[in-house]
Amino acid sequence: MDHWIARTLLGVTLVTAFPAAHSDEITIAVASNFSAPMGEIVSEFEASSDHRVRVAFGSSGKLFAQIRHGAPFAAFFSADPDKVRALLAADAADASSRYTYALGRLVLWTTDAELAGRERQALEAGKFRHLAIANPRLAPYGAAALQVIDALGLAEETSSKRVVGENIAQTYQYVASGNAQLGMIALSQVFRDGAITHGSGWLVPDTLHQPIQQDAIILKRATQDGKRTAVDAFWTYLQGPEAQGIIESYGYRVAATSSIDRGPLNAE
Numbered sequence: 001m002d003h004w005i006a007r008t009l010l011g012v013t014l015v016t017a018f019p020a021a022h023s024d025e026i027t028i029a030v031a032s033n034f035s036a037p038m039g040e041i042v043s044e045f046e047a048s049s050d051h052r053v054r055v056a057f058g059s060s061g062k063l064f065a066q067i068r069h070g071a072p073f074a075a076f077f078s079a080d081p082d083k084v085r086a087l088l089a090a091d092a093a094d095a096s097s098r099y100t101y102a103l104g105r106l107v108l109w110t111t112d113a114e115l116a117g118r119e120r121q122a123l124e125a126g127k128f129r130h131l132a133i134a135n136p137r138l139a140p141y142g143a144a145a146l147q148v149i150d151a152l153g154l155a156e157e158t159s160s161k162r163v164v165g166e167n168i169a170q171t172y173q174y175v176a177s178g179n180a181q182l183g184m185i186a187l188s189q190v191f192r193d194g195a196i197t198h199g200s201g202w203l204v205p206d207t208l209h210q211p212i213q214q215d216a217i218i219l220k221r222a223t224q225d226g227k228r229t230a231v232d233a234f235w236t237y238l239q240g241p242e243a244q245g246i247i248e249s250y251g252y253r254v255a256a257t258s259s260i261d262r263g264p265l266n267a268e
Contacts, residue, residue, distance in 0.1 A: 023050035024230035026222065027072055029063040030055050031079035031214065032169040033104060033141055033186035037250045038077070044246070045237045051230040059167035061138030067092070067219065074222035074231045077101060077214065079168075080140035084215040097218035097235060103253035104212030105187035106144050109172075109201040112181050116200040123182055124152060130163050132174035132183035140212055141168045145184035147209040175199075191251035214252075 030038050035057045042053045056063065056073065064083040067073055068090070076093070078084050081100075087093040108119045115122045122128055133149075134142030142164070149155055163179070165171030168186050175183035176199075187203065190196050216238075222231045237243055244254050 023052065024227050025052040025054060026074040026227045026230045026234065027054045027056065028075045028077065028231075028234075029067065029071070029073040030057050030077040031060045031063070031140075032057045032167045033079055033139075033188060034077060034102065034214070035169065036188060037102075037247050037252070040246050041238065041243050044242060045234060049233060049237070051233055053234060057169070059135065059138040060140060061135075062167075072221065072225070073219055074225070074227050075216060075218050075234075077216045078140075079104065079212065079214050080143075081213050081215040084217045087217060087219070091220070093217040093219050094223075095217075098215060099239070100213055101216045101238065101254075102214040102247055104141065104144075104214055105206075105251050105253070106141060106148065106184055106204040106209065106212065107187040107190065107196075107201040108182060108204060109175055109185050109190055109196075109199055110182050111175060111178065111199040115181060119182060119200065119202040123158075124154065126157055126161075128181040129161065130174070130180035130182075131158055131161050132163050132165060132171045132180035132185075134165050134168045134171045134185075139165075139167050139171075140214075141184070141186050142171070144209040144212055148184065148204055151208040187251035193249050 038055060042055060046052060060079045060083055063076065064078070064086070067076060067087065076084065076087065084093070084098060088095055088098070108123060110116065110119055110122075115128070123131070133145040136142035136146045149158055163174055165174055168189065171183055172185050172189050174180040175185065184204070190199060190201065218231055218235065222228050247254050
């Protein structure tokens with residue numbers, strides 16, 4: 001197990017020669033759509049804490065399987081509530097710690113200048129070679145993408161043109177590299193402070209898919225490993241105004257209202 005986790009963990013800390021006497025290092029599992037905001041949140045948390053946080057990113061499905069097989073994670077940030085419920089049913093997590101850390105947004109994104117501003121029209125007219133989506137069996141954003149395709153009546157028309165990423169990060173790469181002209185990805189992957197940072201996209205209306213409710217929970221392993229003080233400190237920071245502001249700046253909702261309007265979004 002040490003071998004595979006060494007390959008998947010992203011260290012986000014600086015190790016000093018004189019660590020604080022009461023500091024702890026925790027490892028958390030995070031759905032890949034949340035990689036950018038979590039990296040920033042961890043950096044800000046560590047700047048004001050003696051505790052250190054390491055992060056393993058991946059599809060919610062694969063991370064869930066690793067947790068069930070004993071991976072040493074203190075907490076799990078899923079891209080859906082179902083896997084959190086399953087961990088609670090298995091008595092593997094602390095029910096009192098569960099909360100919805102973000103409400104995800106789906107965007108139909110392109111880096112093709114010819115499709116800029118008319119992504120939805122290109123999708124509906126079939127004016128593309130490949131459409132990238134995440135694996136719907138592993139990634140909630142992929143499941144939402146399929147719901148959108150069905151809602152638009154495009155299941156049959158797009159079936160032969162779809163390319164499936166293992167997770168939302170790989171799906172993004174398909175479009176960023178030009179291998180797919182269109183892709184349904186997490187808005188957070190291309191959004192910062194009110195605008196798409198590169199390429200262009202159509203912000204998919206929430207009415208076309210089920211809510212992408214992203215739930216987090218502290219795993220009981222954190223208590224068994226003596227890491228509960230550190231994970232509790234991180235939990236408190238996550239639900240504070242600084243972390244909430246970071247999450248919103250990447251296009252997620254953290255409350256019932258949002259300043260993001262539906263419609264085409266283009267990088268400036």
